[in-house]
Amino acid sequence: MEPLIGVNASPMACASLAPSAPIWQDILAQAMTGELLAAMNYTSLSEICDDPAEVADALEHAQGERGHAAAFAAEGRKIGVEVSNNVDAKHWKRLRDGFMRCIVDRDFIGCLIVQEIMLESFAVASYSRVGKAAPGSLGKAFARIAAEEEDHVDHAMSILRTERALDAGRFDDKVYRLHLDVMTTLAQMLAKECKDGHCEVCHANCVKPSLFEVSLSAAELRGASLRQYLKTLDMLGIPGEVTLAWVTQLPV
Amino acid sequence: MGDSVAGVASRGRTTEVDFALIGHQESWRAAADVLAFLRGPQRTPLPDDEIKDILPWIPPRAVCHVDVGSTVGAKTSGLYIDSFIPPDRLEAAYVHENIGRVRAAAAYAIKAGAKIVSLGGFSSILIEGNFDQLPQRHDTVFTTGNTLTVAFIVQGIKKMCALEGRNIRRSTLLIVGATGDVGSGCARCLAPIVSRVQLSARNVERLRRLAAELQADGVQVEIATDLQRFSAEADVVICAASLPSPSLLLGRIAPHAIVCDAGYPKNLSPSAQMLGTKVFFGGLGQITGGLRFAPDFHGILNRHPFPDVVHGCLLEGMALALERRFEAFSQGRGSITQERVEEIETIAARHGIYLAPLYNADGPVEDGLHCQTEWA
Numbered sequence: 001m002e003p004l005i006g007v008n009a010s011p012m013a014c015a016s017l018a019p020s021a022p023i024w025q026d027i028l029a030q031a032m033t034g035e036l037l038a039a040m041n042y043t044s045l046s047e048i049c050d051d052p053a054e055v056a057d058a059l060e061h062a063q064g065e066r067g068h069a070a071a072f073a074a075e076g077r078k079i080g081v082e083v084s085n086n087v088d089a090k091h092w093k094r095l096r097d098g099f100m101r102c103i104v105d106r107d108f109i110g111c112l113i114v115q116e117i118m119l120e121s122f123a124v125a126s127y128s129r130v131g132k133a134a135p136g137s138l139g140k141a142f143a144r145i146a147a148e149e150e151d152h153v154d155h156a157m158s159i160l161r162t163e164r165a166l167d168a169g170r171f172d173d174k175v176y177r178l179h180l181d182v183m184t185t186l187a188q189m190l191a192k193e194c195k196d197g198h199c200e201v202c203h204a205n206c207v208k209p210s211l212f213e214v215s216l217s218a219a220e221l222r223g224a225s226l227r228q229y230l231k232t233l234d235m236l237g238i239p240g241e242v243t244l245a246w247v248t249q250l251p252v
Numbered sequence: 253m254g255d256s257v258a259g260v261a262s263r264g265r266t267t268e269v270d271f272a273l274i275g276h277q278e279s280w281r282a283a284a285d286v287l288a289f290l291r292g293p294q295r296t297p298l299p300d301d302e303i304k305d306i307l308p309w310i311p312p313r314a315v316c317h318v319d320v321g322s323t324v325g326a327k328t329s330g331l332y333i334d335s336f337i338p339p340d341r342l343e344a345a346y347v348h349e350n351i352g353r354v355r356a357a358a359a360y361a362i363k364a365g366a367k368i369v370s371l372g373g374f375s376s377i378l379i380e381g382n383f384d385q386l387p388q389r390h391d392t393v394f395t396t397g398n399t400l401t402v403a404f405i406v407q408g409i410k411k412m413c414a415l416e417g418r419n420i421r422r423s424t425l426l427i428v429g430a431t432g433d434v435g436s437g438c439a440r441c442l443a444p445i446v447s448r449v450q451l452s453a454r455n456v457e458r459l460r461r462l463a464a465e466l467q468a469d470g471v472q473v474e475i476a477t478d479l480q481r482f483s484a485e486a487d488v489v490i491c492a493a494s495l496p497s498p499s500l501l502l503g504r505i506a507p508h509a510i511v512c513d514a515g516y517p518k519n520l521s522p523s524a525q526m527l528g529t530k531v532f533f534g535g536l537g538q539i540t541g542g543l544r545f546a547p548d549f550h551g552i553l554n555r556h557p558f559p560d561v562v563h564g565c566l567l568e569g570m571a572l573a574l575e576r577r578f579e580a581f582s583q584g585r586g587s588i589t590q591e592r593v594e595e596i597e598t599i600a601a602r603h604g605i606y607l608a609p610l611y612n613a614d615g616p617v618e619d620g621l622h623c624q625t626e627w628a
Contacts, residue, residue: 226309241317244314244315
């Protein structure tokens with residue numbers, strides 16, 4: 001499928017990014033889908049919060065994530081492509097289902113672990129790398145959103161550290177259980193090749209083999225994401241030798 | 253034996269950390285074995301290309317717990333922390349990146365509460381002249397471990413000479429990489445007992461200073477940056493150069509010379525001129541009071557043909573921890589003396605840490621010794 005050219009695109013931006021526009025279109029589609037999924041997750045989270053301040057916080061995060069999705073769509077228009085999204089695409093749906101299992105269990109801590117530790121590690125690391133590789137306004141948008149995502153991880157970290165201090169063993173077991181569910185899916189998404197067929201987000205063929213054309217690679221995005229995840233788990237205080245085994249056991 | 257990976261997959265171990273050992277894998281095969289062990293037998297080992305893609309992204313962290321026993325009943329516990337320096341990035345071009353990894357590993361050791369940290373392998377080479385770049389905390393000390401490495405190299409040379417029926421007092425000793433911490437320490441220990449000394453290194457000024465120091469004690473010394481320029485053939489050789497790969501070619505050595513490959517990673521390149529030489533790997537010690545890894549990385553992290561063999565640089569931290577002497581025993585470059593070597597030898601021996609059986613790439617060099625593990 002050919003990229004759709006938006007009528008509001010700046011001619012200069014279109015000209016400079018024209019050959020790589022289909023690649024950026026897919027990268028933006030993945031990012032936008034992730035942001036919309038995060039918005040849905042925070043909205044669901046607000047429904048199980050008892051504390052009105054937590055409800056407000058979750059809804060504010062949901063709004064922020066919708067803003068990020070809109071920003072990615074706007075960046076697409078600037079380079080002359082329409083950015084689609086598909087929160088029902090197979091991998092993203094599995095991630096949403098994993099989060100919703102925590103919602104059904106009214107497991108506020110589990111929700112934070114999935115969203116803030118796992119999904120946000122992936123977002124912060126990959127947006128940061130894309131922010132460095134993407135030119136102009138597009139790069140700035142990714143870098144800005146990466147920084148914003150990192151900011152709200154800090155708030156969740158203090159809640160999670162407090163929770164771990166109560167019972168480290170039980171907490172680490174919970175993280176491990178969620179890791180097996182969520183990180184297995186994320187690892188499949190981050191694999192160098194999509195071995196299970198089309199991801200249902202890229203507009204045509206899988207974008208991964210083309211990433212080198214925009215100075216990125218699937219291996220780099222996976223490596224940066226897993227490193228961010230390990231560092232986040234370190235900040236929680238989970239022993240490094242434990243998390244190392246978790247990560248090396250993920251599918252490739 | 254130690255716990256399996258499955259046993260620690262979801263839980264850490266909460267024991268006091270006396271020491272930390274900072275190391276890295278010296279080959280992709282070694283790295284692959286570590287990752288395969290961590291993945292467990294039920295999962296397919298990672299393909300080589302995936303290992304090369306993933307390993308550089310792993311931040312420095314503990315890989316396993318290490319428990320060491322002493323023959324006099326003392327016990328100590330610690331961590332092995334891998335800096336995950338990729339085996340193909342040991343060259344000078346990556347020095348800043350690698351110092352950053354060692355710094356992060358050091359910070360990890362401090363956070364774990366280690367009282368003494370041994371810098372293994374290339375980590376000590378990177379840091380020996382840059383100790384100020386390590387993070388500081390008053391209750392954690394760092395040692396390069398080079399003094400015990402020197403002790404085991406010197407003991408190995410003496411043992412090999414005895415095995416070969418050579419009179420070390422009549423020998424010409426060549427040290428390649430002589431101005432480094434290990435090389436200069438070996439020079440100070442062996443110069444008084446050999447006939448003459450040849451020192452080789454890249455930095456002429458440092459060579460001159462070391463030569464002057466030895467000559468002041470009446471030692472006959474020759475220096476050269478080019479190995480071909482020495483006036484005589486050496487019959488005892490120590491290769492202690494800081495090279496990232498087996499690229500060191502020896503020339504102008506006696507046909508039956510004793511050669512100690514003391515580099516890390518081993519950096520001596522086999523060549524036709526060395527066919528008759530007696531090569532052994534130097535700087536290795538053996539723990540006889542018990543060594544346990546959890547998870548059980550035996551034979552994976554210490555890939556030697558004999559049990560419980562460990563590099564001297566790492567053993568120094570363990571020996572000092574068994575002795576409850578949490579001090580920065582080896583720091584800086586060029587300050588290893590014969591007295592300090594004797595002191596650390598005594599401490600190590602008190603706890604049953606001795607020179608490892610001598611071996612090389614072909615196996616044991618001592619008659620009657622057999623490898624306990626398959627080794628290639």
